[in-house]
Amino acid sequence: MGKTIVQKIWENHLVAAEEGRPDLLYIDLHLLHEVTSPQAFDGLREKGRTVRRPELCFAVMDHNVPTINRSVIEDETARKQLAALETNCREFGIKLAGLDSEEQGIVHVTGPELGLTWPGKTVVCGDSHTSTHGAFGALAFGIGTSEVEHVLACQSLYQKRPKVLEVHVSGKRPFGVTAKDIILNFIAQNGTNAGTGFVIEFTGDTIAELTMEERMTVCNMAIEAGAKAGLISPDETTFRYLKDRKYAPKDSEFEKYKQQWSGLASDQDAVYDKTIKMDAADIAPMVTWGTNPGMAVPITGHVPDVSGTDSKYKADEIRHAASYMGLSPGEQLEGIPVQHVFIGSCTNARLSDLRDAANVIKGKKVSSGVRALVVPGSQSVKRAAEKEGLHEIFLNAGFEWRESGCSMCLGMNPDIVPQGERCASTSNRNFEGRQGKGARTHLVSPVMAAAAAVEGHLADVRKLSIQEEVLHATL
Numbered sequence: 223m224g225k226t227i228v229q230k231i232w233e234n235h236l237v238a239a240e241e242g243r244p245d246l247l248y249i250d251l252h253l254l255h256e257v258t259s260p261q262a263f264d265g266l267r268e269k270g271r272t273v274r275r276p277e278l279c280f281a282v283m284d285h286n287v288p289t290i291n292r293s294v295i296e297d298e299t300a301r302k303q304l305a306a307l308e309t310n311c312r313e314f315g316i317k318l319a320g321l322d323s324e325e326q327g328i329v330h331v332t333g334p335e336l337g338l339t340w341p342g343k344t345v346v347c348g349d350s351h352t353s354t355h356g357a358f359g360a361l362a363f364g365i366g367t368s369e370v371e372h373v374l375a376c377q378s379l380y381q382k383r384p385k386v387l388e389v390h391v392s393g394k395r396p397f398g399v400t401a402k403d404i405i406l407n408f409i410a411q412n413g414t415n416a417g418t419g420f421v422i423e424f425t426g427d428t429i430a431e432l433t434m435e436e437r438m439t440v441c442n443m444a445i446e447a448g449a450k451a452g453l454i455s456p457d458e459t460t461f462r463y464l465k466d467r468k469y470a471p472k473d474s475e476f477e478k479y480k481q482q483w484s485g486l487a488s489d490q491d492a493v494y495d496k497t498i499k500m501d502a503a504d505i506a507p508m509v510t511w512g513t514n515p516g517m518a519v520p521i522t523g524h525v526p527d528v529s530g531t532d533s534k535y536k537a538d539e540i541r542h543a544a545s546y547m548g549l550s551p552g553e554q555l556e557g558i559p560v561q562h563v564f565i566g567s568c569t570n571a572r573l574s575d576l577r578d579a580a581n582v583i584k585g586k587k588v589s590s591g592v593r594a595l596v597v598p599g600s601q602s603v604k605r606a607a608e609k610e611g612l613h614e615i616f617l618n619a620g621f622e623w624r625e626s627g628c629s630m631c632l633g634m635n636p637d638i639v640p641q642g643e644r645c646a647s648t649s650n651r652n653f654e655g656r657q658g659k660g661a662r663t664h665l666v667s668p669v670m671a672a673a674a675a676v677e678g679h680l681a682d683v684r685k686l687s688i689q690e691e692v693l694h695a696t697l
């Protein structure tokens with residue numbers, strides 16, 4: 223019987239397996255950021271322990287960092303956490319991409335682009351969106367702070383063997399439909415706990431045709447479907463992306479690894495614990511109306527009514543979420559005014575996301591009354607975008623062009639959506655208070671965020687007067 227990639231990676235990393243206990247897995251790459259690591263390092267110090275393999279750790283500053291006026295960090299907790307990360311990395315010998323580093327960026331953007339994430343690796347980070355790295359065919363998942371301490375000390379982790387859910391996506395994506403819409407559609411159709419207890423492997427020709435950056439968007443949000451991790455079997459697209467990256471294997475070494483990585487893909491006759499099939503042709507540009515990523519509909523849709531016939535949500539859930547969002551059940555989404563647009567986050571702030579949004583923005587202006595931010599996912603994305611002149615397109619349109627960080631994805635830094643105001647956001651979570659107390663978030667793709675910025679309201683990117691060939695190059 224064939225094996226899934228998850229089984230193969232699991233077996234390659236098994237340190238100990240005992241009946242009735244979780245397995246002990248070896249960890250290849252440990253990413254760290256300032257929010258979830260301070261207590262872990264304190265724990266090591268208290269117990270007089272060292273970091274077992276500091277060269278397998280890589281730390282970045284991302285959540286708390288300001289994206290403008292970087293030298294002043296006003297918030298005390300933020301200042302302390304950033305200072306602690308710096309001290310801890312120095313004391314324990316861990317490489318850090320700090321505020322002034324060329325490699326600074328959101329951990330899930332900067333890690334892959336540096337070539338730290340390889341097929342077949344076990345990757346952990348004290349951060350739920352570690353699933354992003356699964357795009358490379360790595361088994362990558364978020365861990366809690368006590369587990370961060372464990373991995374620092376032992377380079378291994380106790381884990382229960384997960385089940386594997388195959389999400390098979392086939393068919394051609396219609397015009398205007400992006401990787402973000404694929405994953406939002408999956409969550410909307412199957413719920414925020416569709417993946418509970420599973421690792422999701424995305425398969426099918428639609429997935430195979432995605433670029434690495436698009437694959438990262440899909441895997442990034444696997445966690446929002448409740449999954450432990452999301453991954454995609456590695457192929458030529460993966461290898462092409464990795465080649466010549468800073469920390470990827472070099473030359474003949476790379477060829478050797480490539481052989482090995484090719485063997486990791488799930489076997490033709492692999493048996494999954496469950497399979498869900500999706501047809502890409504049925505997907506439309508999506509927008510969330512509520513307070514979890516599953517509360518999403520096509521932009522032509524509306525907030526569900528409370529009769530319960532057009533939604534899997536109960537009347538009470540619809541009423542509650544709609545009320546937080548300042549919407550009414552049954553209300554049409556297209557045309558709802560937004561005061562903020564955020565193009566950023568580890569879901570959608572890579573170079574191709576910025577290019578896509580810029581193609582929509584080009585020659586247009588941000589609508590009056592809208593504050594629009596572009597926050598590149600990393601300094602390297604920022605530099606590459608500037609080299610292409612994307613920053614000028616955004617600045618000329620009236621966008622703010624910022625330094626990299628988590629920014630408006632969550633309210634842990636100065637980029638906040640004020641109470642009661644509405645934001646079209648390319649991030650991954652629309653929970654109550656996520657972008658600030660009382661803030662209202664609508665999750666969308668970069669092209670849909672760009673459309674909202676120029677129209678001043680939630681808008682259907684397919685209806686904008688954009689040169690067809692420009693948009694087709696993008697979508």
Ligand SMILES: CC(C)[C@H](C(=O)O)[C@@H](O)C(=O)O
Binds near residue numbers: 257258285349351
């Ligand atoms: C702060 C961190 C622990 C958190 C996470 O785990 O995902 C954050 O990155 C998020 O996106 O909510």
Ligand code: SF4
Binds near residue numbers: 649
């Ligand atoms: S960008 Fe958002 S989702 Fe990603 S790590 Fe930062 S806070 Fe978490």
